[in-house]
Amino acid sequence: MFFGRKQQKDIEEQLSKRTYWSFAWERFRKNRMALWSWRIFLVLLFVAFTGDFIANDKPLYCKIEGKRYFPVVQDYAVQLGWSKWEAKFLMTPWNEQTFESVFWPIIPYASEQLDYKNTYKGPFDEQKVDSWRFRHWLGTDDLGRDVAAGMIAGARTALMVGVVAMSIALFIGLLLGALAGYFGDDGLKLSRIRVGLNLLFLLLGIFWGWSSRSYAISEGNQAANFFLGLLFIIGLVVLANLLAGRLERLPIFGKKRIIPIDLIVMRLIEMVNAIPGLLLILAFVAAIQEESILYVMLLIGLLAWTGVARFVRAELLRIRRMEYIDAARALGFTQWKIVFRHALPNALGPVLIALSFGMAGAILLEASLSFLNIGVPEEQVTWGSLLREARNYPKAWWLTIVPGFAIFISVTIFNYIGDGLTQALDPRLKE
Amino acid sequence: MTTYLLKRVLWFIPTLIAISFLAFGLSKCTPGDPVMQACFPEDTPFDEAVFEIEYQRCAQSLGLDRPAFYFSLSAAAYPDTLYRIQQMARRNMLSKLIGQYGNWPQIESYYHEIKRFKTKLAEVPDTVAAYALTNVKADIRFLPLQYKDELVRRTLDSIGVQVNSDAALSQRLGQGYQTLAGKYAAIKAESTPGRLYIPDFKWYGAHNQYHYWFSRFVSGDFGISLQDRRPVSRKIWEALQWTLILNGLAVFFAYLIAIPVGVYAAVYQGKAFDRWTSGLLFFLYSLPNFWVATLLIIFFTNSEYGMNWFPAFGTGSLPDDAPFWSRFWEVAYHLVLPVFCLTYASLAFISRQMRGSMLEVRQQLYMRTAKAKGLSAKAVIWKHGFRNALFPIITLVANIFPRVLTGSVVIEWIFNIYGMGWLTIESIGQKDWPVVFTIMMLGAIVTLIGILIADILYAFVDPRVRYSK
Numbered sequence: 081m082f083f084g085r086k087q088q089k090d091i092e093e094q095l096s097k098r099t100y101w102s103f104a105w106e107r108f109r110k111n112r113m114a115l116w117s118w119r120i121f122l123v124l125l126f127v128a129f130t131g132d133f134i135a136n137d138k139p140l141y142c143k144i145e146g147k148r149y150f151p152v153v154q155d156y157a158v159q160l161g162w163s164k165w166e167a168k169f170l171m172t173p174w175n176e177q178t179f180e181s182v183f184w185p186i187i188p189y190a191s192e193q194l195d196y197k198n199t200y201k202g203p204f205d206e207q208k209v210d211s212w213r214f215r216h217w218l219g220t221d222d223l224g225r226d227v228a229a230g231m232i233a234g235a236r237t238a239l240m241v242g243v244v245a246m247s248i249a250l251f252i253g254l255l256l257g258a259l260a261g262y263f264g265d266d267g268l269k270l271s272r273i274r275v276g277l278n279l280l281f282l283l284l285g286i287f288w289g290w291s292s293r294s295y296a297i298s299e300g301n302q303a304a305n306f307f308l309g310l311l312f313i314i315g316l317v318v319l320a321n322l323l324a325g326r327l328e329r330l331p332i333f334g335k336k337r338i339i340p341i342d343l344i345v346m347r348l349i350e351m352v353n354a355i356p357g358l359l360l361i362l363a364f365v366a367a368i369q370e371e372s373i374l375y376v377m378l379l380i381g382l383l384a385w386t387g388v389a390r391f392v393r394a395e396l397l398r399i400r401r402m403e404y405i406d407a408a409r410a411l412g413f414t415q416w417k418i419v420f421r422h423a424l425p426n427a428l429g430p431v432l433i434a435l436s437f438g439m440a441g442a443i444l445l446e447a448s449l450s451f452l453n454i455g456v457p458e459e460q461v462t463w464g465s466l467l468r469e470a471r472n473y474p475k476a477w478w479l480t481i482v483p484g485f486a487i488f489i490s491v492t493i494f495n496y497i498g499d500g501l502t503q504a505l506d507p508r509l510k511e
Numbered sequence: 512m513t514t515y516l517l518k519r520v521l522w523f524i525p526t527l528i529a530i531s532f533l534a535f536g537l538s539k540c541t542p543g544d545p546v547m548q549a550c551f552p553e554d555t556p557f558d559e560a561v562f563e564i565e566y567q568r569c570a571q572s573l574g575l576d577r578p579a580f581y582f583s584l585s586a587a588a589y590p591d592t593l594y595r596i597q598q599m600a601r602r603n604m605l606s607k608l609i610g611q612y613g614n615w616p617q618i619e620s621y622y623h624e625i626k627r628f629k630t631k632l633a634e635v636p637d638t639v640a641a642y643a644l645t646n647v648k649a650d651i652r653f654l655p656l657q658y659k660d661e662l663v664r665r666t667l668d669s670i671g672v673q674v675n676s677d678a679a680l681s682q683r684l685g686q687g688y689q690t691l692a693g694k695y696a697a698i699k700a701e702s703t704p705g706r707l708y709i710p711d712f713k714w715y716g717a718h719n720q721y722h723y724w725f726s727r728f729v730s731g732d733f734g735i736s737l738q739d740r741r742p743v744s745r746k747i748w749e750a751l752q753w754t755l756i757l758n759g760l761a762v763f764f765a766y767l768i769a770i771p772v773g774v775y776a777a778v779y780q781g782k783a784f785d786r787w788t789s790g791l792l793f794f795l796y797s798l799p800n801f802w803v804a805t806l807l808i809i810f811f812t813n814s815e816y817g818m819n820w821f822p823a824f825g826t827g828s829l830p831d832d833a834p835f836w837s838r839f840w841e842v843a844y845h846l847v848l849p850v851f852c853l854t855y856a857s858l859a860f861i862s863r864q865m866r867g868s869m870l871e872v873r874q875q876l877y878m879r880t881a882k883a884k885g886l887s888a889k890a891v892i893w894k895h896g897f898r899n900a901l902f903p904i905i906t907l908v909a910n911i912f913p914r915v916l917t918g919s920v921v922i923e924w925i926f927n928i929y930g931m932g933w934l935t936i937e938s939i940g941q942k943d944w945p946v947v948f949t950i951m952m953l954g955a956i957v958t959l960i961g962i963l964i965a966d967i968l969y970a971f972v973d974p975r976v977r978y979s980k
Contacts, residue, residue: 283584287586291584291585294610295610299607347522353958354530354955355958356954359935359954360951362935362939362947363947366942367541367944440797448799448801448921452920454936454939467805470805470809471805471925474815475815480802499793
């Protein structure tokens with residue numbers, strides 16, 4: 081009896097310590113599919129981060145002529161300019177070096193490495209390799225590129241596209257959704273001078289930062305000049321707000337105007353939703369001839385923010401009527417602080433749901449684009465590009481099954497995670 | 512109701528205009544010269560005078576001989592008449608020169624001097640220093656395309672060496688060459704890069720490319736394809752038929768299967784049927800349709816795996832005068848796999864929605880009333896429940912069309928069906944921008960109409976919507 085009481089007390093104590101998030105996690109864990117999806121996601125994340133150590137044409141460790149090397153690690157240093165390869169490593173491919181001792185990664189191939197002796201070799205076919213250690217476990221494509229290594233590179237690309245695109249979407253969606261939801265149509269009051277100066281300085285910033293320097297941007301170092309211009313624009317807008325803060329004190333400039341921010345944001349969402357996303361991305365990526373995964377991420381992010389914004393808006397519409405917001409207001413916090421420090425953190429649950437469904441969409445879109453061979457550089461191996469190759473050679477079933485399954489799994493786990501989150505973060509839980 | 516509808520329709524216009532800016536802006540960023548693509552697909556004619564006249568005519572017919580937009584906000588260094596330089600390559604060269612040095616008067620007189628030098632060059636008879644003359648002619652052709660200081664100087668030097676190599680040539684062209692080189696030196700000596708930082712607003716009025724393009728677009732004239740010079744509307748119309756057949760069938764089958772499945776899943780909530788179909792549909796929903804399409808093509812359309820049951824590509828090859836039914840069966844046979852791929856994805860979506868909607872209706876009091884009246888279960892479900900649950904599903908029709916339309920891009924590409932999706936990708940590959948941007952605009956319009964119809968239907972079904980706004 082005595083022990084039972086103590087246990088009871090412990091449980092009560094633990095319960096009182098529990099937060100909303102730990103409750104949500106408990107509920108999320110009960111959904112078995114969601115939990116397994118979460119675990120697979122962690123594995124995928126691990127693979128994407130450590131991809132260079134899992135599949136690489138360089139050994140992890142080797143000893144040549146009495147000297148020890150860690151080529152995979154050294155490769156990072158070389159790329160950063162801190163170190164240089166010795167001539168013999170540049171002259172002879174790694175797999176033809178003579179080692180005293182060597183330790184290869186699990187998959188001793190890089191994704192773009194060609195192996196002309198083994199083209200279109202299936203996983204169970206006879207392969208012309210030195211030992212079982214060098215087998216292509218998931219087969220090769222028409223150029224002899226190892227499919228397993230390609231899968232790992234593809235995991236990295238897919239997750240990177242998802243994460244970067246959704247980060248952009250998150251940033252825009254949180255900002256606009258929070259403003260629209262919290263202020264509504266009549267809550268946001270800005271002085272005329274602030275609105276005017278912001279618009280003016282933004283225009284001037286774009287003009288001086290980009291337009292005037294168009295020659296330098298198009299002919300010189302593109303990215304550096306572009307970002308320099310961007311910094312300049314941001315600086316100018318900050319300056320505009322500092323200036324407006326001063327000028328607002330004058331009565332002529334200080335008159336406040338109501339900005340119907342909710343209306344503006346909702347119209348913007350409607351507009352973005354009306355753009356046929358896939359068509360826009362196809363046209364855009366084809367129009368700027370430079371193929372880079374970066375543009376794909378950027379575009380997906382610029383189109384995907386509406387989902388996040390809607391969720392945040394709906395949640396903030398609810399939160400802004402709560403008592404603690406009134407309390408914060410009464411305590412005299414500034415509006416911006418209330419929105420971003422008090423209101424927004426409590427709206428993060430639905431954002432997570434939007435994010436996980438968005439990840440699924442972004443990965444699917446990237447896969448479709450690389451499947452169509454638009455927007456993703458030819459030499460970059462992705463799940464979609466492997467699947468595309470399958471069409472040319474029906475015999476190579478492994479080129480269909482393996483990458484397609486990876487796309488399927490990664491889309492499914494994000495859908496399941498989203499579904500699990502929807503159940504776990506039910507607003508009724510909060511009360 | 513009318514005010515609500517009117518409001519909705521009026522919002523349609525700014526959205527459409529914003530998207531047209533996007534499409535037009537993108538089309539201006541595309542690489543390559545549309546005039547060259549449309550009228551000189553092989554090579555530029557050597558006779559420059561003829562080329563210039565032809566170019567002008569072609570640019571005029573495409574509406575490209577005008578300023579791009581109603582106004583421009585650019586640096587004071589740029590003249591407001593730059594668009595009158597018709598040839599895109601030359602215009603680019605001039606604007607790059609302005610971007611470097613910022614002094615239009617000097618650049619303009621350099622440009623005219625090149626032309627003057629060319630006319631003088633043309634007057635020189637071929638018998639004079641034939642070898643040097645050919646070299647000068649080749650060099651001068653490239654001079655109006657170069658803006659990088661190093662390259663311009665090298666070309667000018669090379670012309671100078673050739674001109675001075677022969678006494679007769681030097682006598683005829685020496686003077687001209689001196690002026691030309693002098694004009695170029697003047698650009699660099701008297702550069703005014705400060706003018707690049709003075710903003711300048713230039714007004715062009717309605718006589719501009721955007722206005723021309725958009726007004727013709729609204730009236731249904733989408734321009735001509737740069738690839739084969741056929742009207743874009745014709746190409747799109749041909750493609751649209753296949754897309755409509757494909758997507759119409761897919762949506763039809765999807766609803767046909769999804770509605771009963773959704774209803775039964777809701778009625779037997781939590782039972783085996785519900786659990787199995789929910790699991791299966793979630794699985795289908797996540798299954799990328801281009802993967803399924805590739806799998807089907809690989810396993811069912813060739814004899815490699817002993818299952819050569821379906822045709823792989825296209826829509827059949829029977830001639831137009833073949834009997835209708837044989838043509839019908841041929842097409843149907845070819846469409847089985849693509850329609851399947853398009854159907855299953857929207858099927859999952861619709862039936863999930865149907866189930867949710869039906870679950871909500873089941874809790875309503877009138878359902879209990881119906882049951883209490885002693886109606887049969889069938890009547891309660893189908894007459895009282897289903898009808899009410901159907902409304903949100905109807906509004907889905909409007910939303911699903913744009914979804915399916917973009918979804919069919921990849922499917923059409925995989926199965927080689929000459930629909931809109933196929934045309935889009937083909938045109939992107941061929942850099943046939945008028946087609947690409949017309950499809951983009953049409954896609955946006957279809958989406959907008961879809962949203963509009965959904966809103967109208969919703970307002971029609973649910974009176975609260977129209978009164979609250």
